[in-house]
Amino acid sequence: MTTDKWELYGQTFASRLLIGSALYPSPAVMNAAIEDSGAEIVTVSLRRQSPQQGGGSQFWQFLKELNKTLLPNTAGCHSAKEAITLAEMSRELFETDWLKLEVVGDDYNLQPDPYGTVEAAEALIKRGFKVFPYCIDDLVVCQRLRDVGCEVIMPWGSPIGTGRGLMNPYALQTLRQRLPEVALIVDAGIGKPSHAVQALELGYDGVLLNTAVAQADNPQLMAEAFRDAVRCGRNAYLAGAMPERQTASPSTPTLGTPFWHQQ
Amino acid sequence: MISIRVNNEPRQCDPNLSLECLLAFWGFESTQIAVAVNESFVPRSRYSDCHLENGDRVEVLAPVQGG
Numbered sequence: 454m455t456t457d458k459w460e461l462y463g464q465t466f467a468s469r470l471l472i473g474s475a476l477y478p479s480p481a482v483m484n485a486a487i488e489d490s491g492a493e494i495v496t497v498s499l500r501r502q503s504p505q506q507g508g509g510s511q512f513w514q515f516l517k518e519l520n521k522t523l524l525p526n527t528a529g530c531h532s533a534k535e536a537i538t539l540a541e542m543s544r545e546l547f548e549t550d551w552l553k554l555e556v557v558g559d560d561y562n563l564q565p566d567p568y569g570t571v572e573a574a575e576a577l578i579k580r581g582f583k584v585f586p587y588c589i590d591d592l593v594v595c596q597r598l599r600d601v602g603c604e605v606i607m608p609w610g611s612p613i614g615t616g617r618g619l620m621n622p623y624a625l626q627t628l629r630q631r632l633p634e635v636a637l638i639v640d641a642g643i644g645k646p647s648h649a650v651q652a653l654e655l656g657y658d659g660v661l662l663n664t665a666v667a668q669a670d671n672p673q674l675m676a677e678a679f680r681d682a683v684r685c686g687r688n689a690y691l692a693g694a695m696p697e698r699q700t701a702s703p704s705t706p707t708l709g710t711p712f713w714h715q716q
Numbered sequence: 717m718i719s720i721r722v723n724n725e726p727r728q729c730d731p732n733l734s735l736e737c738l739l740a741f742w743g744f745e746s747t748q749i750a751v752a753v754n755e756s757f758v759p760r761s762r763y764s765d766c767h768l769e770n771g772d773r774v775e776v777l778a779p780v781q782g783g
Contacts, residue, residue: 498782504743
């Protein structure tokens, strides 16, 4: 097994799986699944709460027990202004300048708004945030995000929660080739471990997923499957896949083939 | 008394009370919430000198699960 590590904004990690904390059947299953996934980075969020709900203190307790690096998101924000305000609130509450930036452009497929995302990323980086932008797989959008200072970019595989995998491997491959200096993470749309393998085989540095584990019949077992999938894909990438060929080529030596006769 | 909204719920409050007093009165524990007024972030250090005005919209957010 390889022991390669990777860096995100100066912090080193061994696991290439980032995992969400939502949609699990129970907090106990969430903790167990996240633990079994091997993920070191967990996404969280902020929402309106009434004092009667304990102000989020119970969830806060679960997060502390997990002892993972937290990546707060700005899910549900529809403008750069909203995302910037929510980012400031997250930084204070979670005591981290890491931020998964989400600016929704379309409520139907939750497609990120590229204009709002770039605008917010630039403003947040100037305010000292370490921005992980969730974005579409468009090369120019990702170049703009890099230009404003994003060291990590997270294009979607397919829309959030669809589990449809990598809709456009060509676009993702183009990003990998053209942005070699950026840590690229496929975020959203990963439904099966094979999707994660494919992303890592393409040279992606990691994957971020939530629903695929949380909504599996057995979240803990699926978490293990994804833990192994990212290792598998990464090792395959490092090992270097053979080139595809148009025609068959025997793998067993042809010299000494039995029953062979010159016609 | 002034009329404000807290997490989109209508409330009346005394404009002489600071945000710090109001949050405590409403039952929020300040270490586990983050606050914005009229979509602008209010750092915890400013709760004591922040006073609300009629029509203000207060967001009081807490940690939740996220993807």
